[in-house]
Amino acid sequence: MSHQVTLSETRNESGSDRGTGSFGGISLQIENVSKVFAGRAGNVEALRPVNLNVEAGEFVTLLGPSGCGKSTLLSIIAGLETATTGSVMADTRKVQGPGTDRVLLFQEAALFPWLDVQHNIEFGLRQLGTPAGERRALARRFLEMVHLQGFERSYVHQLSGGMRQRVAIARALAINPAVLLMDEPFGALDALTRDRLHAELESIWSSTRKTVLFVTHNVREAVALGDRVLVFSPRPGRIVREFRINLPRPRSLEDHSLVDESAEILTVLRDAIGNDELEAENG
Amino acid sequence: MAKAIDIFTPRVSRASLTPWLRRILFYAALFILWQVIALSGIWPDYLFPGPFAVLSAIIAGFGSGLYLQAIGVSLSRLAIGYGISLVVGLVLGLLIGRNRILEETVGSLILGLQALPSVCWLPLAILWLGLSEQAIIFVVIMGALFSITLGVDAGVKNTNPIYLKAARNMGARNVALYAQVILPAALPAIINGLKQGWTFAWRSLMAGELIFFTLSLGNLLQTGRDLNDASQVMSVMVVIIIIGVAIDVLIFGPIERSVRERWGLNR
Ligand SMILES: Nc1ncnc2c1ncn2[C@@H]1O[C@H](COP(=O)(O)OP(=O)(O)O)[C@@H](O)[C@H]1O
Ligand SMILES: [Mg+2]
Numbered sequence: 001m002s003h004q005v006t007l008s009e010t011r012n013e014s015g016s017d018r019g020t021g022s023f024g025g026i027s028l029q030i031e032n033v034s035k036v037f038a039g040r041a042g043n044v045e046a047l048r049p050v051n052l053n054v055e056a057g058e059f060v061t062l063l064g065p066s067g068c069g070k071s072t073l074l075s076i077i078a079g080l081e082t083a084t085t086g087s088v089m090a091d092t093r094k095v096q097g098p099g100t101d102r103v104l105l106f107q108e109a110a111l112f113p114w115l116d117v118q119h120n121i122e123f124g125l126r127q128l129g130t131p132a133g134e135r136r137a138l139a140r141r142f143l144e145m146v147h148l149q150g151f152e153r154s155y156v157h158q159l160s161g162g163m164r165q166r167v168a169i170a171r172a173l174a175i176n177p178a179v180l181l182m183d184e185p186f187g188a189l190d191a192l193t194r195d196r197l198h199a200e201l202e203s204i205w206s207s208t209r210k211t212v213l214f215v216t217h218n219v220r221e222a223v224a225l226g227d228r229v230l231v232f233s234p235r236p237g238r239i240v241r242e243f244r245i246n247l248p249r250p251r252s253l254e255d256h257s258l259v260d261e262s263a264e265i266l267t268v269l270r271d272a273i274g275n276d277e278l279e280a281e282n283g
Numbered sequence: 284m285a286k287a288i289d290i291f292t293p294r295v296s297r298a299s300l301t302p303w304l305r306r307i308l309f310y311a312a313l314f315i316l317w318q319v320i321a322l323s324g325i326w327p328d329y330l331f332p333g334p335f336a337v338l339s340a341i342i343a344g345f346g347s348g349l350y351l352q353a354i355g356v357s358l359s360r361l362a363i364g365y366g367i368s369l370v371v372g373l374v375l376g377l378l379i380g381r382n383r384i385l386e387e388t389v390g391s392l393i394l395g396l397q398a399l400p401s402v403c404w405l406p407l408a409i410l411w412l413g414l415s416e417q418a419i420i421f422v423v424i425m426g427a428l429f430s431i432t433l434g435v436d437a438g439v440k441n442t443n444p445i446y447l448k449a450a451r452n453m454g455a456r457n458v459a460l461y462a463q464v465i466l467p468a469a470l471p472a473i474i475n476g477l478k479q480g481w482t483f484a485w486r487s488l489m490a491g492e493l494i495f496f497t498l499s500l501g502n503l504l505q506t507g508r509d510l511n512d513a514s515q516v517m518s519v520m521v522v523i524i525i526i527g528v529a530i531d532v533l534i535f536g537p538i539e540r541s542v543r544e545r546w547g548l549n550r
Contacts, residue, residue, distance in 0.1 A: 080448050098452045110449040113546045114467040123463075124453035157547025175453060 025057040025211030026101065026178040028077065032086035034236075035072050046072045048238035049086060052230065056091075056178075057209040061222040064232025070215040073237070074181045077213065078104040090179065100124060103177040107184040109164040111156045117143070117167050118152040124175035142170035145204065162193035166200070173204070179211045187216065195253055198224055202250050219269070220262040224251050231269060241268065332514035340518035350503070350522060357488060357500040358526075360416070364423025365484050372428050372480065373473075376435020377461060380469075390436065393429050401426035401487040405494070419491045426487035427480035434476010438469025470542055478535050485527060500526075 030052040037044040046069040054060050064070050075081035077088050079098040088095040090102060103124075111120050121139040130138070143149055146166035156164060165185050172180060186194045202225065205212055216222050222229045223245055231241040243265055247257055314334050321333030328336070344350035379390045404425045405418075412418040442465065450464040466473070492501020500523055507515035543549050 075448075078452055080452060098454075100452075100454050102452075104448070104452050106445055106449070108445060110443075110445045112446060112449075112464070112467070114470060114542075123450070123455075126463075127454035127456075127459060155545050155547065171453075 024178070024209030026091035027056045028052070028054040028179065028211065028213075029089040030054075030073075030077065030086070031089070033073065033076055033083045033088060034085045035069065035076065035081070036084045045236040047076075048233075048236045050238055052239065054211055054213065057211055059205055059212045059214065059225060059227045061214045061216060061226030061229050062232060063216060063219060063222040063229055064237060065234050066217055068232045068235045069237035070232060071183050074104060074183050074213065074215060077179075078102050078181055080104065100128065100175045101177050102179040102181060103172040103175065104181045104183060105165075105168050105172055105185045107187050109156075109161075109168040109185075111164055111167055111171070113156045115155075116152065117148070117154050117156075117159070120156075120167060121171045121174050123171060128175065138174050139170075142174050143167075145173065146170045146200065160193075161189050162197060165189065165197060169201070169204070173208070177210065179213065182212065182214045184215050184217070186221070187218075194221070198253070199250065201225065206249065219266050220253060220258070223247075223258055223262045223265065224253050229265065231265075329511050330513050332517065336514040337517045337521065340512075340514040341521060344503075344515070344518055344522075349498070350519075353498050353500050353503050353519075354522070354526065356498055357492065360420055360423060360492075360499070361484060361488055364420045364488070365427050365481060367420075368424050368427035368431055368480060368484065369477070371424075372431030372476070373435055373466075375428075376432045376473075376476070377439060377465065379432065380436040380439025381465070386436075393432055396425075397429040397433060401483060402490040404487075405491055414495055419488065419495060422487050422491045423484045427484035430480035430483055431473075431476045434479065435469060435473050437476070438472030439465055441472060442468040471546060471548065474535070474539055474542060478531075478539070481530065481535070485530075489523060 030050055032049045032051060033047065034045075034049045035047040037046055050073060052060075062070050062073070072081060076083045077090075077095065079088075079095045079102065090099070095102075111117075112123065115123065118136070118139050121142060122135040125135045125138060139152070140149070143152065146169055148163060148166055148170070151159070151163070151167075156167075159167065168185070186197050189197065198221070201212075212225075214222075214225055216225075223243075226245055229243040229245060230239050231243070232238065233240045245261065247255070247261065251258055253259075318333050318335070321328075321331055321336075325331070332340075341350075375389070375393075379385050379393070401422055404422050408418040408421045412421060446464055446468050447460075450460060455464055489501045489504075492499040493505050495502055500519060503519045504516055507513070507519060
């Protein structure tokens, strides 16, 4: 792959030269997307109109207190939920339902307990009609990418939380989506595992150049991963702040400038949205 | 080292052996008690035969080929009735579990019918179909169908919606969604329904066969009574128990175990 971007280059270019290859991410235009859930006890306004442009291959983290509508926004982008107003464009096409160009990853990993690891990873490929031999080869490749070779025959309950998230990432990557929508995928993991997965995700991202939208309520995680950090207000959610993170990659959570930047953002946030639900630490 | 072995090995084997030992002792005692009562002459032999009389009735029954034939008839009725219930119950359960309107209408009807012991269908079945194969299979179906349907329904409804989201996101639709996600996700609950359905089917089959004239297990019970031959009645009862336990242990046991193991439900 001649299009491979070096790590140092990754940082300062904000993605303008990335979309030329046949692989990698696509851009997203989120225009005026709002969501009101109609319930028995009245309507719940989950999202105020959100406008957001994500460049192809960009890593954007969404930061906000719980219940502010982050999951709802990702579900709408994934096409699993319809927006009350507004529209989502993936590349040049309007999102009208789920599609394998955008894959959602959940906090609970959502692996199928009736399938072993291998067949979990093959699931999306099977839906696409990929022949069995090719499926197996691809599953093997992505299992290696997340460092889980040898666990093909394991069932979900035999894996730790971190391993489950790795399998979920491999399962998503296997269908070669252009956009990864990650909904607090590491939120339930211990700090050490989370650290390792940050590094792995960063390296997968820098080698595949997929567009990533990553939701978290952990400030340091947001700063460690994102090119940009978008901050949501409490429900009904809307984007209230945007920070561009100009730290070199690969980043380390212990890095002083990262810690400083996180602290700075946290202070701004406390003043701006008066919410102390956001986590400052890693884990 | 030696001490560790001393502590662990005997404890493990003792733990797994004693239940069996206790069981064997219990049945031996029961056997002796039964024999003592039979020998005491409180009741005449033809009303309360001893264990050896029952055993020889079993041997004679199998020796003449009569019991095997009866078992064949009863099990084939069970298989046909249960097979039909299985197919219809799966489809019905899926529909009810996924469709709100069907749930509110057909679902409530099935819940009501489930409360009716399936032998109660027998008079109606005989009126409609005569003392025929169809009538008895109908009763077996009524025994198993609703349990299976409700098991599938419960499984589908209790499925974690996140599996459906993930599957739809990865491109699963229509038949693939049902076959590869909704059904397997519901499997633990479905197996409960299948087990309960089999129990009801077996009971209603035996009850139904009591009033039929063709050779079958239930019919053998009835002819034993007609002949005043309690040892035949008891020997058929023993056969029915053994078949019931065998189906539980040999068919449902392994299926249930393998699902529980896969899902990690044993913790
Ligand atoms: N299906 C739904 N029906 C009704 N209300 C919902 C539904 N999904 C989410 N909500 C509500 O919308 C708000 C935002 O939810 P969510 O997007 O899950 O927040 P977050 O992911 O930021 O924690 C919450 O108040 C939640 O209760
Ligand atoms: Mg959420």
